Amino acid sequence: MEANTVNIHADLIVRCKDDDRSAQFEIYKLYNKAMFNTALRITGDENDAEDVLQEAFVSAFQHLSSYREDASFGAWLKRIVINKALNHVQRVKKDMMLAEDVRKETSEYEPEKTEPNYTVDQVKQAMKTLPSGFRTVLSLYLFEGYDHKEISEILGITESTSKSQYKRAKDKLKMIIKQEVNYG
Incomplete structure (x- = not known):
């Protein structure tokens, strides 16, 4: 129906x-x-x-x-x-190739075992500093409600790339916020 x-x-x-x-x-x-x-x-x-x-x-x-x-x-x-x-x-050439430049930083980062509570403003500010590839996948998944298959079709990437970009984006976002909290 x-x-x-x-x-x-x-x-x-x-x-x-x-x-x-x-x-x-x-x-x-x-x-x-x-x-x-x-x-x-x-x-x-x-x-x-x-x-x-x-x-x-x-x-x-x-x-x-x-x-x-x-x-x-x-x-x-x-x-x-x-x-x-x-x-x-x-x-404006802010494509997902920038994510590769940050890959080493995020792979060395060990996420915390417990999820801290972040304010909306902290998340918004941190998202602005993410490389565009990270920000795009994170936004499409979390805020727009697309799944990784749909994101892969929209961006012309593989589903596994979408998943890895999403995980790296989350890790990078946590790192940025943590640094801001500790040094802000």
């Missing part, structure tokens, strides 16, 4: 398809914060996230006719944001 997607903003979307600027602004207001956060988690930079957000909304409104309503509008838009963010990261 196939589940039907009910779009709670169907009337706004129809108006957007007719180039109604006020409807586009309403859609923007409804989704901009969540989509900005998605872009920020992937790019790691507020200015880059704002650029990605702008590009994503422009693209979404230009290609709204391709929205088939087989998923919620928010899910469709989030996919555009994720793709734009990943493309942005690749354009």
Whole structure:
């Protein structure tokens, strides 16, 4: 049995398809914060996230006719944001090759046996300093809810690479936060 997607903003979307600027602004207001956060988690930079957000909304409104309503509008838009963010990261050459430079550091790091409690601000700040490959896999897995198979397809890497990047990202994140707590 196939589940039907009910779009709670169907009337706004129809108006957007007719180039109604006020409807586009309403859609923007409804989704901009969540989509900005998605872009920020992937790019790691507020200015880059704002650029990605702008590009994503422009693209979404230009290609709204391709929205088939087989998923919620928010899910469709989030996919555009994720793709734009990943493309942005690749354009500025912050790809997963940077992770290899850090591999020796993380392999020497022995994670703690008990998980300390970190504040949200500590995690956010530490994530900004992660190499983009680590940050991208960690964001897609933890925050966007993709599994390693989906991440491997999105990024064009193997599933085992996704898993190892995720583990290394977690270890590196813990190390960064621990250093900040001890020396901050």
